[in-house]
Amino acid sequence: MSAPLETVWILGDQINRSIASLRDRSPGDCRILFVTSEAKLASKRWHRQRRHLVLSAMAHFAAELRAEGFEVDERSAPTLGAGLRAHVDEFEVETVVAMSPMSWDGEAMLERLGVSTVANNQFLCSADEFNEWVSPRKSFKMEDFYRWQRTRLDIMMEPDGKPVGGKWNFDHENREPPPKDGRAWPEITEFELDEIDVAIIDDASGDLWGDEPRGVWPVTRAQALQRLDEFIDHALSPFGAHEDAMLGAEWKLAHSVLSSSMNIGLLHPGEVAEAAAEAFREGNAPINSVEGFVRQVIGWREYVWGLYWYWLPDYRDMNALSADRPVPPAFTGEAETAMACVSSVIDHLETNGYTHHIERLMVLGNLALTAGVNPQAMMDWMWASFVDGAEWVMVPNVIGMALHADGGMMATKPYASGGAYINKMSDRCKGCKYDPKKRTGENACPFTSLYWDFLARNEDALKGNHRMGQQLAGMRRLKDLEATRERASEVLAALDAGTL
Ligand code: SF4
Known part of the structure; x- marks a missing residue:
């Protein structure tokens, strides 16, 4: 009797014939497994194009491998583990091999399930x-x-x-x-x-x-x-x-x-x-x-x-500035906003599941940083909302780069700025209800008011950072700091209420 076929399990971000677990395989020497996890699909409020991208790429790759002559088992299951167990039982599989996943939890899961792994070859630096x-x-x-x-x-x-x-x-x-x-x-x-x-x-x-x-x-x-x-x-x-x-x-x-x-x-x-x-x-x-x-x-x-x-793993839970605000409804599409820059970035995101890096860092990230949005909530929202989202991308970019939640391990100072940067680098401020130069009063730019408020709110946490000395000194010199902070608290209330 011939030995049972090995299974090569391909995960949803390993869609390439040259991945380490597949490149030396040919039809007849292994069976291919794809599992879609219902729990994963239900775990976030995914952008439609993000959900579609992964499921469609998996299904197209499964079809290509089938056309090449491989036996392919595509299945949907309550969890990835349940899908694997059902596959192993049905085909009486003794050995399952996978390429190391791109996530910490995925690695632990494969170990728990007894799946053998080969090193991931999707990056230039392991x-x-x-x-x-x-x-x-x-x-x-x-x-x-x-x-x-x-x-x-x-x-x-x-x-x-x-x-x-x-x-x-x-x-x-x-x-x-x-x-x-x-x-x-x-x-x-x-x-x-x-x-x-x-x-x-x-x-x-x-x-x-x-x-x-x-x-x-x-x-x-x-x-x-x-x-x-x-x-x-x-x-x-x-x-x-x-x-x-x-x-x-x-x-x-x-x-x-x-x-x-x-x-x-x-x-x-x-x-x-x-x-x-x-x-x-x-x-x-x-x-x-x-x-x-x-x-x-x-x-x-x-x-x-x-x-x-x-x-990882501790890094993804860091929150050095104790930020606890929810992701603004203006980001999630649950409210309109009069901030022209945010409105157009969210429009790009809604239409395509994508915005480029400066829109991410200097509009979405900057507002989340200066408003004090919870880093884990922000990371989770970005992971679900961008077609290129993944935990390995979002953890350093959001926790470290955008929200300074790691206290400076990755970026030596917070990427906080007022409306001036957006005014210089975009065409949005001209038609905006707010004025990027103003920090007080009803038409003050929310970015500008929040920038100064952010410095004042986090002065204790930031004063040991020599790269922030000039900015903190500027904040302390402001004659209208109190009025600016009053305006910032109105901005924050409106941001939460979805009326900004
Ligand atoms: S004025 Fe402020 S809110 Fe309006 S587009 Fe410019 S930076 Fe954005």
Whole structure:
């Protein structure tokens, strides 16, 4: 009698034929398992396009593997564990193998269930390599990690070990405000929904939000490769200069919109970075755009991944500023807001399940930070609401970067700012009911009032931070601090009530 087939269990963010658990397999030597957890689907108020992306990518990948000749078991179950047990019982499986998941709890779950794991190959820097880099250092920052990555991966490097272009970082060329020329931004293909997509849309139930899927997000590797080509050919070149700019009528500008594809496995960060570097070598994109993009992919993204594993589990529960406000109804779509910047960012999110990094950090994150929104609630909302959301992405970005809930472990000072930054980098303030320069009075910009109130409210927690000295001194010098704080308390009440 032949031995029973091994099962290879593929998780929802491992959608690639080259994942470590699958790359050397062929039809006939294993059975493939996909499980959809009903508990996971019910655990959050998911954005419709986020829910659809994962379920559709899994179903399309299952169909591709079936077409290749694999026996595939796709099942829905109350939990992932229940699905695995039902599969093991039905097929009398003795060995189940999976690639290490991208989450702390997922890793613990596989261990609990007795699943053998192989190392995850979806990143350029493994958790072990990151630990080796970080361990000898007393302090560490992304820029050092990025240079280490560039060097060891040999991306955009000269033969003598110097960075191409003579500098590691061209960021100062990438902070242009929105252009005033009314230019057209690169277009992206919206992929036609097929019968798998339609069935998933028709089957959707529960408390969901956001617009219905319309094919913006690649659900197959072929679609993701097309999106990558479109970015390299049309958007990489103009990407850099205006990567921090915000426009109400334009949700993506020249951003790559590749993060969802990388985060569920359809694209590998190595091939994405190499495609950009190749465009530079061919003379098709300027150094500031290519270097800025490569830094996002092999620097920031991998740094966040490394820190997630380095600092968890305690890190995700940190709340250094004791922030306890709920996520504002203006964010969740449960209330309209007159804040033009927030309104347009939420509109982008509702329509596409996506906003670019500056809208996340300097509008949503900044308001949540200065208003004192609870970091775990904010993280949970962002995880459910963005197509590229995942715990490993959201924990460092929200707990560390945006909300300073780690007390400065990741970012040396809070990313708090008043309306001036948004006024400079967006076209929103002109038509807004509020005035970015005012901190008191009825039409004071909520960001500006809250910024000063945030400094005053958290003075004790921040005064030991030498990088905050100037800002705290500025706050102490304000002659109208009391009136500003009174206005801030009105702003906070209106924010909670959904009337701001
Ligand atoms: S005035 Fe304030 S609330 Fe209005 S768009 Fe500008 S920053 Fe946003």
